[in-house]
Amino acid sequence: MVIDLVRDRVSGCEAARSGFILDGFPRTLAQADALSNLGVPRAALWLVISTREVTTRLLARRVCSDCGAVYSTDHHAPRVAGICDVCYGEGTSCAADNETAIRQRLQLYQRETAPLRRWLEEHGRVSVVSGTDDPRTVTERLLSAINPQVRTD
């Protein structure tokens, strides 16, 4: 279903001619294969982060159960603890279950994405970028990695 949505969205329009960006998709080799009629990607960025860091981030993450606004107890807490800045709902909760559940989800993610990463590496299309550090630094790394890959001149 997602594959049909992506294929329909980028086929036969400006995106098909000038290119498009997929964020977080495809995640598996099977999904990439299903999109193969769109061509081999010109570039792929693979963000990496240590299990320890992602666990810390997920445990600090809070989500408003009313509107879905996302917070972090580390660096983006609501102005009033437990009250959503957007809708004033009182239902912010931890988005992750616990460290064990996070570890299991990361292992599943690794198993599902490893074949796709190998395939992208075999085709020389992937740049591995560290997702650790502040968002501005990570953004600069992503731009530095993608610019040489997509340059058309």
Ligand SMILES: [Zn+2]
């Ligand atoms: Zn809210």
